[in-house]
Every structure is written in C-alpha cells, then in structure tokens.
Amino acid sequence: MRGARPHRAGVAAALAAALLLLASCGDDGPAVAHGGSGGGNGGGASAPSAAPVSLALSDEGRASLARGGVPQPGGTLVQSITVEYGTLNNILRTTNSEETLCRLFLFPPLLDIDPDTLELVPLVAAELPTLAADSRTYTWNLKPGIRWHRGDGSGPVEVTTADVVYAWRMISDPTVRAERVRASLGPIESVRALDRYTFEVVAKRPYYRVELEFGYNFRLMPAHLGAAEPAAFNDDPLGRDPVGYGPYRFAAWKSGEYVELEKNRDWFAADALPYWFDRYRVRFIADTAQTPLLFERGELSICPVNDCTRWEEMKREAKLAPLATFHEYYLAQWLYIVWNQAHPAFADARVRRAMTLLYPRELVKEKVYLGHAAVISTLGSVAAPEYDASVAPLPFDPAAARALLDEAGWIDRDGDGWRDRDGARFRFTLKHPRTPVPAIAVGNTWFQQQLKEAGVEVELLPVDSRQLFKELGDRAFDAGQLSWVGDPRDDDLYDRFHSSAVAEGANYGGLADPETDRLLELHRGAFVREERLALAHALHRRIAELQPVTPLYNPQSLVLVSTKLRNVKMRRLGARWFDWWQAP
Amino acid sequence: MRFLLRRLLFGLPTLLGITLLTFALSRLAPGGPLSDLLDPEQGRAVTKEQLAATEKLLGFDRPLHEQYGAWLSSALRFDFGRSLTSDRRPVAEKIAAAAAVSLELQGAAVVLLYGLGIPLGVFAAARAGTRRERCLAALLFVLQAMPTVVIGALLLILFARGPFAWLPLAGLETPGAEPAAPLARALDHARHLVLPVACLVLSGISGIALYARAGVLEALRQPWIRAARARGLPEWRVRYVHALKSGILPLVALLGGLLPWLVGGSVAVETLFSLPGLGRLTIDSIAARDYPTVMALTLLVAAATWLGFLLADLLHAALRRGEVDA
Numbered sequence: 001m002r003g004a005r006p007h008r009a010g011v012a013a014a015l016a017a018a019l020l021l022l023a024s025c026g027d028d029g030p031a032v033a034h035g036g037s038g039g040g041n042g043g044g045a046s047a048p049s050a051a052p053v054s055l056a057l058s059d060e061g062r063a064s065l066a067r068g069g070v071p072q073p074g075g076t077l078v079q080s081i082t083v084e085y086g087t088l089n090n091i092l093r094t095t096n097s098e099e100t101l102c103r104l105f106l107f108p109p110l111l112d113i114d115p116d117t118l119e120l121v122p123l124v125a126a127e128l129p130t131l132a133a134d135s136r137t138y139t140w141n142l143k144p145g146i147r148w149h150r151g152d153g154s155g156p157v158e159v160t161t162a163d164v165v166y167a168w169r170m171i172s173d174p175t176v177r178a179e180r181v182r183a184s185l186g187p188i189e190s191v192r193a194l195d196r197y198t199f200e201v202v203a204k205r206p207y208y209r210v211e212l213e214f215g216y217n218f219r220l221m222p223a224h225l226g227a228a229e230p231a232a233f234n235d236d237p238l239g240r241d242p243v244g245y246g247p248y249r250f251a252a253w254k255s256g257e258y259v260e261l262e263k264n265r266d267w268f269a270a271d272a273l274p275y276w277f278d279r280y281r282v283r284f285i286a287d288t289a290q291t292p293l294l295f296e297r298g299e300l301s302i303c304p305v306n307d308c309t310r311w312e313e314m315k316r317e318a319k320l321a322p323l324a325t326f327h328e329y330y331l332a333q334w335l336y337i338v339w340n341q342a343h344p345a346f347a348d349a350r351v352r353r354a355m356t357l358l359y360p361r362e363l364v365k366e367k368v369y370l371g372h373a374a375v376i377s378t379l380g381s382v383a384a385p386e387y388d389a390s391v392a393p394l395p396f397d398p399a400a401a402r403a404l405l406d407e408a409g410w411i412d413r414d415g416d417g418w419r420d421r422d423g424a425r426f427r428f429t430l431k432h433p434r435t436p437v438p439a440i441a442v443g444n445t446w447f448q449q450q451l452k453e454a455g456v457e458v459e460l461l462p463v464d465s466r467q468l469f470k471e472l473g474d475r476a477f478d479a480g481q482l483s484w485v486g487d488p489r490d491d492d493l494y495d496r497f498h499s500s501a502v503a504e505g506a507n508y509g510g511l512a513d514p515e516t517d518r519l520l521e522l523h524r525g526a527f528v529r530e531e532r533l534a535l536a537h538a539l540h541r542r543i544a545e546l547q548p549v550t551p552l553y554n555p556q557s558l559v560l561v562s563t564k565l566r567n568v569k570m571r572r573l574g575a576r577w578f579d580w581w582q583a584p
Numbered sequence: 585m586r587f588l589l590r591r592l593l594f595g596l597p598t599l600l601g602i603t604l605l606t607f608a609l610s611r612l613a614p615g616g617p618l619s620d621l622l623d624p625e626q627g628r629a630v631t632k633e634q635l636a637a638t639e640k641l642l643g644f645d646r647p648l649h650e651q652y653g654a655w656l657s658s659a660l661r662f663d664f665g666r667s668l669t670s671d672r673r674p675v676a677e678k679i680a681a682a683a684a685v686s687l688e689l690q691g692a693a694v695v696l697l698y699g700l701g702i703p704l705g706v707f708a709a710a711r712a713g714t715r716r717e718r719c720l721a722a723l724l725f726v727l728q729a730m731p732t733v734v735i736g737a738l739l740l741i742l743f744a745r746g747p748f749a750w751l752p753l754a755g756l757e758t759p760g761a762e763p764a765a766p767l768a769r770a771l772d773h774a775r776h777l778v779l780p781v782a783c784l785v786l787s788g789i790s791g792i793a794l795y796a797r798a799g800v801l802e803a804l805r806q807p808w809i810r811a812a813r814a815r816g817l818p819e820w821r822v823r824y825v826h827a828l829k830s831g832i833l834p835l836v837a838l839l840g841g842l843l844p845w846l847v848g849g850s851v852a853v854e855t856l857f858s859l860p861g862l863g864r865l866t867i868d869s870i871a872a873r874d875y876p877t878v879m880a881l882t883l884l885v886a887a888a889t890w891l892g893f894l895l896a897d898l899l900h901a902a903l904r905r906g907e908v909d910a
Binding site: 078084086092174177239255281283285286293294296319463465470473504 | 614615616619620621622630631632634635637638641666669670671672681682685737740741744745749753754755756757759760854855856858859860864868873
C-alpha cells in the first residue's frame with residue numbers, strides 16, 4: 001500500500017520555495033514560526049487570515065511595496081540555507097532545499113502550481129495531459145524548443161521524450177539511490193515515448209493525484225550528458241555541476257560557502273515567469289541566529305525568522321524600518337499529536353476528544369507564537385481550499401474533558417488523585433522530537449499540568465527524530481507529536497487515516513473507521529475538483545469528530561524582505577519572486 | 585628508542601579498539617542512515633521492501649562483524665569509502681576539504697594562543713600581587729568562565745553593525761566578489777578569519793596564560809632562580825629564559841593535547857561563523873548516521889590524540905634533558 005502512496009513533499013517543497021528553507025538539526029523543513037522563547041506578552045495575537053500579509057512598517061517599506069514601475073533586470077538575489085546541498089542531481093536530490101533549487105530554477109516541472117490560484121498550469125508540458133477512458137492512461141506533450149543549458153558537441157540539445165524515458169529508467173532502477181522519487185512516483189506503472197515530444201504515462205490504478213504527482217514531481221535529467229548506465233548514475237558528476245533547462249543555469253558551487261546561478265537568456269517561459277535578477281545566490285549559513293545580522297548588513301535579500309519574540313522585536317526596531325518589509329503567511333505545515341488506539345484509553349474517541357480539550361492550544365498560540373499560528377481542527381493548512389473553515393477547533397475546556405473521561409469510565413476510584421479503570425491507572429508517554437521548539441516544549445508542559453489536574457499522568461519523552469519515526473512505524477508509542485509538511489492543494493489523507501494504512505503506512509494511531517475509509521476511497525477516485533473538495537470537507541468533519549489525532553497549530557512563516565527589492569508580494573505559495581526586481 | 589617502540593606497539597591496538605567501539609556505538613545509536621527514508625512527515629516514506637533493497641545495496645544486511653571487517657580491510661588501504669549522505673563524495677575528499685579549513689583556523693589560533701598567552705602568564709607571574717596582575721587575572725577568569733559560543737555571539741553582535749561592521753561574519757570568502765589578484769584574495773580570506781580566530785583565542789587564552797603564570801611563579805620561587813639573580817643575570821633573562829623554561833613544561837603537555845583539537849575542529853566556532861571545518865563535519869555526519877565518515881573522523885582524531893601525546897612526551901623529555909644540562 002505504501003508503494004502506491006503519493007508523494008507529498010514534492011509539492012510541499014514548492015511551499016518551501018517560499019522561504020528557501022531553514023533546516024533544523026539536520027532536517028530541512030520550511031522556515032516557520034516556532035514560537036518565541038517562551039512567555040511573551042501575547043501581543044500581536046489576532047484572528048488568523050489565510051491570505052498572506054505584508055506588513056511594511058516604515059515609509060520606505062510602504063513605498064517599496066507600493067512601488068511598481070518598470071521592471072529593472074539585473075542585480076543578485078541572495079538567500080541562505082543552513083545545510084549545504086548534498087547534490088543537485090535532479091533525480092538523486094533528497095532535501096527540501098535541494099528540491100526548491102532544482103524545481104524552481106534548474107529543472108522546472110511539467111506542470112507548475114500557480115502560486116496565486118494554486119491551479120495546475122502547464123510549464124514544460126505544452127498543455128495539461130489528456131486522460132484516456134480507462135482513467136489510467138495519460139498522454140503528455142512537451143513544449144518544443146526547450147533547450148538544455150549545455151548541449152552536446154554539435155550544438156544545443158532540446159528537452160525531448162528521450163530525456164523523459166532516460167529519467168524514468170534511472171528512477172525505476174533499484175540500484176539508483178532515488179528511493180524518495182521512486183516512492184513518490186509509486187502510483188505510476190510505466191512511461192513510454194510516442195514521438196519526440198509526446199509520451200504516455202500509465203497509472204497502476206485510477207487515482208486523481210497522478211496528474212499532479214507526475215506533472216509536479218517527475219524529475220528530468222539530460223540524457224545526452226548523464227551516465228548511460230544506472231550503476232554509474234549515483235556518482236554522476238552532474239550532481240555537483242548540474243545542467244538544467246530552467247530560468248537559471250548553474251554558475252558556481254563554492255563548497256561550504258554558496259551556490260550561485262546565473263540567468264538563462266534562453267529561458268522558455270520568460271513571458272510568464274520573467275525572473276529579473278541576473279544572478280541568484282544561496283549561501284550556507286549554519287547558524288540561523290546569524291541570518292538577521294547578515295540581512296541587516298545587506299548580505300541577504302530575504303530572511304526567514306523563526307523566533308516569534310525576535311520577530312515582534314524586529315518590527316519595533318527603528319533601524320530595521322528602512323531596511324525591511326515584514327511578511328507573514330501560512331504554509332502547509334502543521335503540528336499534531338497522534339494517539340495510539342492500541343492504548344487502553346485511546347481506543348475511545350471520547351478520551352481522545354478529552355485530550356484535545358485539555359491541550360491549551362489557544363494559550364500557546366497567544367503566549368508562545370504571539371499570534372503567529374492558527375489552531376487547527378484537522379491536518380491541513382487554514383489557507384488550503386480543502387480546509388473547511390466552518391469546523392471550529394475544539395476549545396480548551398477542562399470541565400468538558402473531565403466529564404468525557406468520567407463517561408468513558410476513567411474515574412479516580414481509589415482516591416489517589418489519578419484516574420483508573422479496570423485496576424489500571426490512566427498514564428501514558430508522549431514522545432516528541434528532541435528539538436528546541438518553544439511551542440512544543442512549553443505547550444507540552446502546560447498540557448502535562450492540565451492532565452495532572454484532571455487526574456491523568458503523562459511522561460514527556462524527547463526522542464531523536466530518526467528513532468521516533470521507527471517507533472511510530474513499530475507502533476511502540478502511546479502518543480507521538482509530529483509535524484507534517486503537506487501539499488498546498490489536493491492533499492490526500494488516505495495514508496494517514498485509512499484502515500489499510502495501519503499495517504504499513506502512516507496511520508500510526510490505528511484508526512479503523514468504515515465511514516472514514518469510505519470517504520477516503522471516494523476522494524481518491526474523484527477526478528472532479530469540486531467533488532473532491534466536498535469529500536475533503538466531509539472527511540475534515542469526520543476527523544474532527546473522531547479525533548484520531550489532536551491537531552495543534554498551523555504556524556505562520558515570517559519573512560523579512562529587503563526594501564531594495566521592488567514589486568514584492570507574498571503569494572499563497574510564499575515568496576515566489578519571479579516578478580520581483582531590484583531597485584537600480 | 586625503546587620508549588618510542590613501546591608507545592607505537594601500545595598505540596596500534598588502542599586505535600583498533602577505538603574503531604571497534606565507534607563501529608559498535610554508531611550501529612547501536614537510534615536510527616540509521618536510511619531512517620529518513622521512513623520519515624512520512626516529509627511525504628517520502630518508502631516501503632519496507634524498498635528499504636530492504638537499499639540496505640542490501642549498501643551492505644547493511646550483512647552481519648556486523650563482516651561489515652566491520654570490510655571497513656577495516658579498506659581502511660588499511662586508506663580507502664574510507666564514500667559518504668552515505670546525498671553528496672556521495674569520497675570520505676577522504678570530504679575530510680581533506682574540511683581539515684584544510686580547521687587546520688588553518690585552529691593553527692592560527694594556537695600560534696596566537698601561545699604567542700599571547702605565555703607572555704601574559706609571565707607578565708602576571710612577574711607582577712604577582714599587584715593591582716595590574718589582579719585586574720589581568722580577573723579578566724582571564726571572566727574569559728575562562730565564558731563559553732566559546734557566548735564569546736562568538738558577542739563578537740558577532742559587536743561586529744555586525746556600526747563602526748566595526750567591516751569584518752565579515754560568515755564564510756571564508758566574499759561571495760560574488762569579482763575575481764581578484766591573489767594578494768587581494770588572500771587579504772579577503774584573512775579578513776574572514778579574524779573573528780573566528782579571535783573567538784578561539786579569547787576562549788582559550790586564559791587557560792594558557794594561567795598555566796604559564798602558575799608554572800613561572802613556581803619556578804621563580806626555586807633556589808636556582810635566586811642563584812641566577814645572585815650571579816647578576818638581567819631580570820628579563822631570569823624570567824623569560826630560566827624561569828620560563830621550567831615553567832612552561834606543563835604547557836608542552838598541553839600542546840600535545842592540542843593536536844586532536846587542531847584536527848577535530850571547533851563545532852561552536854565553525855557553526856557560529858559558518859565555516860565548513862571538521863567540527864561541523866563531525867556533527868553533521870553523526871546526525872546523518874554517515875557511518876563511513878564518522879569512522880574515518882574517529883580514526884583521524886584518535887590517531888591525532890595518540891600522536892599528540894607521543895609528541896608531548898618526547899618534547900617533555902627533551903626539555904627536561906635541556907633543563908638538566910643547563
């Protein structure tokens with residue numbers, strides 16, 4: 001079943017493009033607010049808005065945002081990431097930051113997601129694919145005239161179906177270290193060239209996401225330059241000297257320092273995505289605390305900030321006013337707690353509901369995130385169309401939680417202050433990643449206190465994230481705290497909540513609910529977007545009712561942008577800067 | 585000679601034991617190099633069959649003793665394999681690149697640490713009990729108490745803006761600078777080293793200075809120093825030649841201990857100033873469970889430690905002999 005699982009990070013990394021990611025302890029997650037250093041004054045809390053917000057606090061900032069005018073080609077846009085790229089081989093890449101650079105600038109996908117409307121739009125493909133009556137066979141056409149940045153000895157080389165077939169051959173070969181893309185393209189059965197520009201993709205079964213998965217996640221590599229055999233592909237030097245066909249071409253990789261791209265004058269989509277900057281540089285800055293300092297010195301054009309307290313301070317700092325505009329928006333990343341239904345208490349939906357009622361999410365939002373997060377009622381971004389805004393998150397209500405626990409038979413029978421049932425005390429362990437995220441640390445401590453007052457004993461156990469995934473997979477946990485980078489559109493929760501995903505899948509809690517299964521199956525087979533949205537909303541309501549997980553927060557992304565940049569606007573996919581330019 | 589042979593014979597099994605222990609510990613640590621493929625939070629989880637195929641491809645399905653034997657056999661031929669991270673570079677190449685950064689950084693720091701720390705210690709010893717010495721001692725104790733990361737953060741804040749903003753905060757070269765003459769490039773490189781080296785020196789100088797002070801103070805109390813003074817030797821010669829020669833013996837032992845520090849890199853400084861040295865490589869490799877790189881780095885640091893102590897013993901013996909001869 002896992003093999004058929006759609007690839008989410010592919011799409012998710014587009015979100016990450018918004019920020020060019022931070023990485024935390026080895027993980028390249030998108031930069032989002034992780035809360036302040038605790039405490040805080042609750043300032044800035046406001047009702048979440050799904051739309052990106054740009055706050056320009058100075059006259060210069062306002063002017064910068066308002067200034068339109070004539071685009072000015074030239075200049076260099078500089079961003080930073082914390083962990084150096086490992087490879088820029090489009091098939092072997094693994095991290096979100098590698099994905100962002102490859103997908104946006106070197107190897108654009110067949111289909112793009114419109115950053116404003118989230119609609120699928122053709123990019124390398126000439127148009128959206130046609131689907132045969134069997135609902136499995138897709139016919140794709142490539143745009144003619146797209147050229148690789150480096151040709152062969154005889155001149156420029158076009159992107160053709162030979163490259164598609166070559167890439168598919170490498171991806172499919174089990175000796176090629178392309179496990180992730182193989183997993184993401186799991187729903188695909190075969191790829192076959194029909195002519196120079198036309199090819200056919202056959203899915204293993206009808207599934208609405210195949211168009212998105214293949215269109216957005218398929219990875220091209222140059223057949224005329226790449227290793228001919230899979231055995232040599234893993235060590236192909238193109239990994240550190242990539243040749244793409246996107247808006248920028250590879251210029252330099254200074255190990256440990258930066259990667260630099262230069263504008264591709266032969267960019268085939270310049271009319272829609274002009275990319276005015278001559279050069280684009282990504283610096284490797286290991287210490288995220290340092291990036292605001294570099295931004296102040298003008299060494300970075302865009303700077304994500306993941307400390308809400310620091311963010312609020314920055315907004316008040318006079319010296320930053322002429323330098324920066326402030327932007328806040330929601331990406332598809334959220335935190336949640338999954339309840340293992342093999343635990344004697346958590347098999348009961350009333351108990352799971354009580355847990356959610358005891359978690360002081362609003363308080364964490366106000367005091368730790370300082371308002372830069374939304375409390376959610378399912379696994380989804382508040383900005384996504386699949387999120388049903390009419391389903392309100394459960395409130396913080398200890399009294400209601402106690403009533404539910406009583407109703408479920410968890411009562412303090414022996415008067416020791418702890419609830420019990422059938423002679424067993426209600427206690428559990430909450431495993432969470434060993435990260436210094438204040439929202440997790442503070443929120444869990446407050447949750448622990450609330451549980452204690454309600455007569456439930458919890459042990460908070462920080463676990464190495466590599467170990468946590470293994471224990472979740474082995475079902476060796478009571479409760480686990482996770483974050484998830486989802487898709488900006490058309491997320492598929494099948495692998496999270498379908499009963500068939502218990503044995504091998506991400507349904508860690510073991511939810512087995514026929515109604516949920518039915519909705520998920522219908523959702524997978526719905527090729528009409530409106531139908532899917534209706535099913536997604538129904539599923540949202542069902543999940544909110546059953547509470548197999550306690551959805552916590554959808555944090556905001558907080559980004560500083562230099563006032564030297566013009567036409568700056570945040571989109572639903574974040575900081576996509578293809579139409580920004582630098583002031584002369 | 586016999587001493588040297590004995591040390592060599594003792595060192596080899598020690599190194600072997602260390603590699604065996606590291607191999608066992610790395611395999612016992614939670615998670616593995618392929619664990620992130622199981623991370624469904626990034627939407628990239630692979631099936632157990634796919635994972636098993638990759639494990640077979642990398643030889644992780646073989647018994648541990650076979651895996652260790654294969655590593656040892658390659659290591660004896662100085663072949664440390666390829667990294668398991670996505671760059672898949674040869675481990676030796678990765679380590680050589682990082683070592684160049686660390687050696688330059690730490691080497692400059694060691695020269696300055698000794699070049700400044702010893703005179704400071706002698707100065708403090710010569711003026712023991714005076715107000716100036718007490719001020720200096722207080723300053724050294726404050727520096728001693730401050731973690732490297734705090735000193736680095738303070739330097740970053742101080743030099744980030746204002747009149748001191750001319751020093752770079754990160755990396756070893758100015759990105760995007762036009763190709764320049766070798767001298768200009770060298771100057772740019774040196775400018776980038778100023779803050780990290782200053783951070784290392786400030787965080788380490790008190791130890792050297794306090795050692796030197798204690799050693800020289802002790803030496804100045806010895807009868808042969810009084811005898812030297814009675815012979816009419818100038819005071820500077822008494823302090824900086826006779827007393828220092830005896831007083832710095834503990835520092836020689838310390839110098840031996842610095843070799844692994846030189847080779848191991850400084851995680852804090854390399855992270856704060858975004859330098860791709862061995863310290864960061866070590867931490868990153870451990871986090872990624874990059875077994876081949878972790879094994880090679882451990883072997884390197886273990887060998888450097890062993891060599892450092894050997895050198896310290898030899899130097900110590902040579903200085904002792906010189907002292908007796910004198």
